[in-house]
Amino acid sequence: MPTTRFHPSRRGATPSVAEQMRSRARKVEAKGEKVIYLQVGQPSTGAPAGAIDAIHRASDTSILGYTSAAGIPELRARISKNYQDQYGVTVDPERIVITFGASGAMILALIGCFDAGARIALPQPFYYGYRHAMGTLGVECVPFDTSMESHFQPTVDDIEQIEGEIDGLIFASPGNPTGSMMPREQMQELSDYCQRKEIRLISDEIYHGIVFDDEVPQQTATAFSDEIIVVNSFSKYYSMAGWRLGWMVLPEYLVEPISNLAHNLYLCPPAPSQYGALHAMDCREELDGHVDRYKKNRDILLAKMPEMGFDRYSAPHGAFYLYCHVKHLHEDSLQFAIEMLEGCGVLAAPGSDFSVRHGHHYIRFSYAGSTADVEEAVARMTKWRNR
Numbered sequence: 001m002p003t004t005r006f007h008p009s010r011r012g013a014t015p016s017v018a019e020q021m022r023s024r025a026r027k028v029e030a031k032g033e034k035v036i037y038l039q040v041g042q043p044s045t046g047a048p049a050g051a052i053d054a055i056h057r058a059s060d061t062s063i064l065g066y067t068s069a070a071g072i073p074e075l076r077a078r079i080s081k082n083y084q085d086q087y088g089v090t091v092d093p094e095r096i097v098i099t100f101g102a103s104g105a106m107i108l109a110l111i112g113c114f115d116a117g118a119r120i121a122l123p124q125p126f127y128y129g130y131r132h133a134m135g136t137l138g139v140e141c142v143p144f145d146t147s148m149e150s151h152f153q154p155t156v157d158d159i160e161q162i163e164g165e166i167d168g169l170i171f172a173s174p175g176n177p178t179g180s181m182m183p184r185e186q187m188q189e190l191s192d193y194c195q196r197k198e199i200r201l202i203s204d205e206i207y208h209g210i211v212f213d214d215e216v217p218q219q220t221a222t223a224f225s226d227e228i229i230v231v232n233s234f235s236k237y238y239s240m241a242g243w244r245l246g247w248m249v250l251p252e253y254l255v256e257p258i259s260n261l262a263h264n265l266y267l268c269p270p271a272p273s274q275y276g277a278l279h280a281m282d283c284r285e286e287l288d289g290h291v292d293r294y295k296k297n298r299d300i301l302l303a304k305m306p307e308m309g310f311d312r313y314s315a316p317h318g319a320f321y322l323y324c325h326v327k328h329l330h331e332d333s334l335q336f337a338i339e340m341l342e343g344c345g346v347l348a349a350p351g352s353d354f355s356v357r358h359g360h361h362y363i364r365f366s367y368a369g370s371t372a373d374v375e376e377a378v379a380r381m382t383k384w385r386n387r
C-alpha cells in the first residue's frame with residue numbers, strides 16, 4: 001500500500017471468490033487438463049441471428065452516435081409490446097428506461113430512489129453483485145435469511161424478522177443462485193406488504209424467459225403496482241450478456257430523474273446494442289431452443305446429482321443454476337470446490353459469494369453450457385465422489 005495520499009478508495013476493492021476460483025482453474029489447465037466450467041453465470045451461446053443482422057444494418061445506415069439517455073423510442077415501445085404479449089400487462093413505453101444491463105438499472109435505482117445510509121433488504125442467498133454495489137453506493141445492505149422450504153424466495157414472515165426499519169427490498173424470481181421462483185400469491189402478498197409499509201420494492205426479472213415448467217408461472221411484479229421498480233436485461237434469455245443492455249420499468253414520476261442520472265453518469269446505453277436488441281425480441285424460436293437445452297441440462301443434473309450425495313436443494317424452476325447444500329459432504333464449500341476442481345477438473349461456484357451466513361455450506365452449479373459438457377461433468381464428478 002503506498003504511503004502517500006494516493007491509494008484506492010474505500011468504495012471499491014471487494015474481493016471476488018469467483019475470480020480466485022478462475023485463477024485456480026487456469027493453474028489446473030496449465031497442467032494440460034481440460035476444466036469444465038460449471039460456475040459460469042452466462043449463456044454459452046451468442047446473440048440471436050436477427051440481432052446480429054440488425055446491428056449490421058444499423059451500422060450501414062446510421063452513425064450510431066449517442067441516443068437519448070432513456071434509450072431509443074422504438075426499443076422502449078418494443079419492450080412495452082413484450083409486456084402485453086408475454087404477460088398481458090399494459091406498460092406505457094414512457095415508463096421504460098433502457099440501461100447498461102440490469103447492473104446499470106440497479107445502480108440507477110439505488111442512487112435514484114435512496115439517500116445515502118438507506119437500508120435495503122436483500123434475501124439471501126442473493127446475487128452477490130448487488131450486495132457489493134450497495135456498499136459502493138453508500139446504502140446499507142441488510143441481508144436476511146430465507147428458507148429452502150419457501151424455495152429461498154422471501155416471505156412476509158422472513159421480512160418481519162429483520163431488525164430495524166428498512167427502506168427498500170430487492171428480490172429476483174427466478175433467482176440467482178437458486179433458479180427458484182416466487183408464486184403469484186406470494187408476490188402479491190409481498191407487494192401489498194411493501195406498499196403498506198412504504199418499502200420500495202425492486203423486482204429483478206433478469207431470468208424471465210428461462211422458465212421450465214408450469215409449476216410456478218412467470219409473473220412480472222409490475223402487474224401488482226406501478227410503484228414497484230422492475231429491472232431486466234438482454235444478458236440471459238436473449239443471450240446477449242456482453243452487449244451490456246437492460247431496462248427498467250419505473251413509476252412515471254421517476255422517469256425524468258432517473259434519465260437525468262443516466263445522462264450525467266454515462267450519457268446513454270450503447271447504441272449498437274439497442275438496435276440489435278430491438279430485433280432480438282422477435283427471435284423467440286431460436287432463444288427458446290436455448291431454454292430447451294437448459295431444461296435438458298437441469299434434468300440431467302436432477303437425475304444424477306443425488307446419487308453423488310448432492311441431494312439437498314430446491315429444484316430450480318428456471319434460470320440455469322442448481323444450488324446444493326453440501327455441509328454433509330464438507331464443512332467448507334470453498335475448500336470442497338477446490339478439491340473438486342483439483343480432483344476431477346470441474347469448477348463450481350462456492351456459496352460464500354451468495355450468502356453471508358450460510359454460503360460456506362452451499363455450492364452453485366451452472367448448467368448454461370452445452371449438454372455434452374454437463375454430461376462429461378456428471379461422469380467426472382461421479383467417478384470422483386465414488387473414488
Ligand SMILES: Cc1ncc(COP(=O)(O)O)c(C=O)c1O
Nearest residue numbers: 041101102103127172176233235
Ligand atoms: C440476478 C442477477 N441480476 C443481475 C445480474 C447482472 O446482469 P447484467 O448482465 O444485465 O448486468 C445478474 C448477472 O449474473 C444476475 O444474476
